[in-house]
Amino acid sequence: MKSCTKLFFSVGITLGLLTMGPSLAVGMPVLDFHLPLPKVETLPNGLKIAWFIDERLPLVDLGMLVRTGTKNDPAGKSGTVELLSRMLERGANGLTEQAFSAKIESLGATGFSNSDEESITLGMHGLAQDANELLDVISWMALKPNFNEAEFQKEKVKVAEAWKHLPDSAESLAGYVFGKALLGGTVYGRGTLASTSELNKLKIADIREFHRTQFSPKNAILMVVGRVDPVTFRDRIIAAFGSWKGAVTRTGTFSFRDPKTSILLSKKMEIEKREVLVVDRPEVPQAQVRLGFRIPGIRSEKRYALAVANALLGEYFTSRLNLIVRDRLGLTYGIQSGLTYYKDYAFFSIASATAAQNTGQLISETVRQLRLLKAGDVLAQEIEVSKDYLLGGYPISVSTLGSVANRWLNGYSFGLSSDYLNEYMPKVSAVTRESVVNAIDDAFHLDEMVIVIAGNAKVIEASLKEKGFKRVRIIQANSLL
Amino acid sequence: MRVALVVFFAGVTLAGCASSPKTPVGSVASSPESFESPEFAKLGLRFPLLERRLPNGLKVLIVQDSTVPVVSYQTWVNVGSVDESFGLSGIAHLFEHLMFKDSEKYGPRAFFNQLESRGAVVNAFTTRDYTVFYETMVPPLLPVAISLEADRLANLKIDAETLYTERHVVFEERKLRTENSPDGRMQEAVWSLVFKSHPYRAPVIGYEEDLKRMEVTDLTTFFKANYQPGNVTVVVVGDVKADSVFSMIEKAYGGIPGTPRKPRNIPREAVQSEARRVELQDQIATEKITIAYPSTSAAESDTYALDVLSNILFVGSSSRTHRQLVEENRIASGIGGVNYTPLFPGVFLASATLRAGHSASEFENGFESMIKEIQSNGVTEREIRNAVRQLTVQTVDSVRTGQGLANLIGTVDAIFGDPMRFKEDLTKYSRVTNADIIRVAKNYLTPEKKNVVTMVPTTGRATQ
Numbered sequence: 001m002k003s004c005t006k007l008f009f010s011v012g013i014t015l016g017l018l019t020m021g022p023s024l025a026v027g028m029p030v031l032d033f034h035l036p037l038p039k040v041e042t043l044p045n046g047l048k049i050a051w052f053i054d055e056r057l058p059l060v061d062l063g064m065l066v067r068t069g070t071k072n073d074p075a076g077k078s079g080t081v082e083l084l085s086r087m088l089e090r091g092a093n094g095l096t097e098q099a100f101s102a103k104i105e106s107l108g109a110t111g112f113s114n115s116d117e118e119s120i121t122l123g124m125h126g127l128a129q130d131a132n133e134l135l136d137v138i139s140w141m142a143l144k145p146n147f148n149e150a151e152f153q154k155e156k157v158k159v160a161e162a163w164k165h166l167p168d169s170a171e172s173l174a175g176y177v178f179g180k181a182l183l184g185g186t187v188y189g190r191g192t193l194a195s196t197s198e199l200n201k202l203k204i205a206d207i208r209e210f211h212r213t214q215f216s217p218k219n220a221i222l223m224v225v226g227r228v229d230p231v232t233f234r235d236r237i238i239a240a241f242g243s244w245k246g247a248v249t250r251t252g253t254f255s256f257r258d259p260k261t262s263i264l265l266s267k268k269m270e271i272e273k274r275e276v277l278v279v280d281r282p283e284v285p286q287a288q289v290r291l292g293f294r295i296p297g298i299r300s301e302k303r304y305a306l307a308v309a310n311a312l313l314g315e316y317f318t319s320r321l322n323l324i325v326r327d328r329l330g331l332t333y334g335i336q337s338g339l340t341y342y343k344d345y346a347f348f349s350i351a352s353a354t355a356a357q358n359t360g361q362l363i364s365e366t367v368r369q370l371r372l373l374k375a376g377d378v379l380a381q382e383i384e385v386s387k388d389y390l391l392g393g394y395p396i397s398v399s400t401l402g403s404v405a406n407r408w409l410n411g412y413s414f415g416l417s418s419d420y421l422n423e424y425m426p427k428v429s430a431v432t433r434e435s436v437v438n439a440i441d442d443a444f445h446l447d448e449m450v451i452v453i454a455g456n457a458k459v460i461e462a463s464l465k466e467k468g469f470k471r472v473r474i475i476q477a478n479s480l481l
Numbered sequence: 482m483r484v485a486l487v488v489f490f491a492g493v494t495l496a497g498c499a500s501s502p503k504t505p506v507g508s509v510a511s512s513p514e515s516f517e518s519p520e521f522a523k524l525g526l527r528f529p530l531l532e533r534r535l536p537n538g539l540k541v542l543i544v545q546d547s548t549v550p551v552v553s554y555q556t557w558v559n560v561g562s563v564d565e566s567f568g569l570s571g572i573a574h575l576f577e578h579l580m581f582k583d584s585e586k587y588g589p590r591a592f593f594n595q596l597e598s599r600g601a602v603v604n605a606f607t608t609r610d611y612t613v614f615y616e617t618m619v620p621p622l623l624p625v626a627i628s629l630e631a632d633r634l635a636n637l638k639i640d641a642e643t644l645y646t647e648r649h650v651v652f653e654e655r656k657l658r659t660e661n662s663p664d665g666r667m668q669e670a671v672w673s674l675v676f677k678s679h680p681y682r683a684p685v686i687g688y689e690e691d692l693k694r695m696e697v698t699d700l701t702t703f704f705k706a707n708y709q710p711g712n713v714t715v716v717v718v719g720d721v722k723a724d725s726v727f728s729m730i731e732k733a734y735g736g737i738p739g740t741p742r743k744p745r746n747i748p749r750e751a752v753q754s755e756a757r758r759v760e761l762q763d764q765i766a767t768e769k770i771t772i773a774y775p776s777t778s779a780a781e782s783d784t785y786a787l788d789v790l791s792n793i794l795f796v797g798s799s800s801r802t803h804r805q806l807v808e809e810n811r812i813a814s815g816i817g818g819v820n821y822t823p824l825f826p827g828v829f830l831a832s833a834t835l836r837a838g839h840s841a842s843e844f845e846n847g848f849e850s851m852i853k854e855i856q857s858n859g860v861t862e863r864e865i866r867n868a869v870r871q872l873t874v875q876t877v878d879s880v881r882t883g884q885g886l887a888n889l890i891g892t893v894d895a896i897f898g899d900p901m902r903f904k905e906d907l908t909k910y911s912r913v914t915n916a917d918i919i920r921v922a923k924n925y926l927t928p929e930k931k932n933v934v935t936m937v938p939t940t941g942r943a944t945q
Contacts, residue, residue: 057526057880057881058525058526058877059877097798098798098799098808101797101798101799105867106870107870108869108871108872108874110797110874126874127873127874154811165765168764168765169662170661283763284660285660285661286653286656286660316598317593317603318593318594318597327590328646330645330653331653333651333657353656353661354653355652393601394600395619396551396600396601396602396617399549399882
């Protein structure tokens, strides 16, 4: 445990002979790339600790991930995890919320508690010299939250009020309705909150009970990233967490499309085949556009071929969509495609924004490009460029130990093997044109594509109909909540 | 959280941006200097810096850091929206877009075809004071970046067709950031309210009517005036050999003619003598407000006390505004603020989103009471100590990556003409006293210097 990872990955570089364009005969680096994996140990009570030691900067990040997220909200009690996460910041170890915040901020540090579909994460970031105190604070948050009734009522009000601001932004509206339309009927469909009526019914006893059953050392991992002495710090961790007990109790069955836990959405946000859903947000000149469909999950062998396909379609400035929709047609400031992975679900999506009167043209051109890909219109040269982009960008995306730790933690929470970070480059390198064409053919279910637009519905609808989109349904932004 | 640290260092007078006499010229060797200062040494931070200048005026700053095999290459051009002529707002930003289009030697989209397609992060940004182009990449791509950057500085091509298309892209960017965004609309209104004659009043992205009237000749004139080595600083941070990189830069840029940087002759904004207000409407759930006071430039010594004060007021859950107006009085759902100090005097900002049933004027009254309390009784020593600690962590955070360190060096150099300047800042923050806080609160945050932008829902104002 004493070794320090100063140079936390090594890159051996050989130069190939690829010519890179006029007058620039520079080789593309071929990278022999290896990221450091953390030392992981398990305390007798089952708590895992992952060590990413880095002496370079006088900083420390402590993070605790608990493997229970909004998809684990008990039936009829959506909002439980969101409120629990918020309550962990509202006082602990007998300190009031004010005293608790002051304790963290007196160190110049920042603390947080977040939740998503899969997990709750607590974190502390500050100077390395304060690592012991930060560890104390994170242990109080995890083990000794106050769960004060008055604070709970305040947080419920804040959550309800935050939702009222959703229609303020066309961008937020488009993202929200797109997520509901695409993920509806799955355990991910309800997001952080299914309805305000469920929120209103929640009691502090629900939060306490969820914490009691889900916060267990066997269900958690502590990340230590930065400048600490692992020997002495390990003793501090044992003092803070060693007596933590409890076995996790699952709150239900969480398989994909389980009718007991999945949410049947409001009819408003269900979408039928070949139907375009427009959320009316009048008075804004620009339409926010989202489209996408489900793809194979994170464990699929097609994942790397799809990563290459996604990159060539819409990830960089010379990708197809950018070249055509932005550079040639000047329709948008940006158009991006992306792959989103949950533990048990994945989807492909495209996001853009354009003047409302150009919406039909932008979507029409985007769908045309998807159809071309589906028909196998992919050049070997495009595949190589896309692979080079992904391979060259990977070292930059993991150029801090914090970014390596985050990626590792994502893999851990998804149950991937600890080597998955180092499999990325060889697996991308091995992608061929044939594997990309096959993956697109298998994964791009264009008939099931969900298209959602937020903006001035009247102008958008006219623009869509002009381009042949016949089934357009308009919903009002203020009717969603 | 407060905005990135670079903001705190933004701004100094024009003289500070002129050629620094201590900068070695040409290939004269210079030993790397260090950012080491007592405060940085205590934190174990040290960044050896090589600083040189070519005969044509190009300034080169290099920090060798082999921790990871990544290098950040940044080109800082000393031109921003503050340099735009009346009726040509947005030309600096539009030009940033055009710099990626075409050049005589390498042709269209060279940065994307030859760098981004190999994994480099390639992008740029424009501020009121400067324009920055950056590439972050694995070291073998550095010679390509140097060659391409030098080429577009010497041989950029601009034609009417490119201008037409890119102008429409900028229109869409403007819609995205401003016209579609309630917060973007408010921000634009704040700057035009605070500044009546100073060019900071115009938005960096420009007004659509100005962008529409720009011709190719406007752009070529702008290019010749601003894009030349004497007006440019190159910052390199990462896994490189400093002397070797400097040689490459010297070879690539050495033949480009340059002239000394011209002083900016921009008159100071008149002192504000009465409060100003504007009200906007939008489809929002509750009222919003931003209060802005004219502040300092980063070069002025009061900046440090104002920065500490803004941390005490706005940063964290125990900050005064959050504590009183979000937690206790519960009139606002979200609050933020910053002392923004660019090259010329900037703004001290306080913003809030009100809770349903509460009005912007309640926030305004509550904030004013808070300021009066500070003007009368100051703040606690503990608050000052906490704020300085927060600023220290923010400083260290800003240099976590090569790109972050390059941003910091480039900003400080663009503002002060001295990349070493930021090593003094932690010391200066630590010397701020309660008397300083009271003084700056009395001098800057006064009712007659207040500028208030409110936004109310189109459905009506909150009842009080």
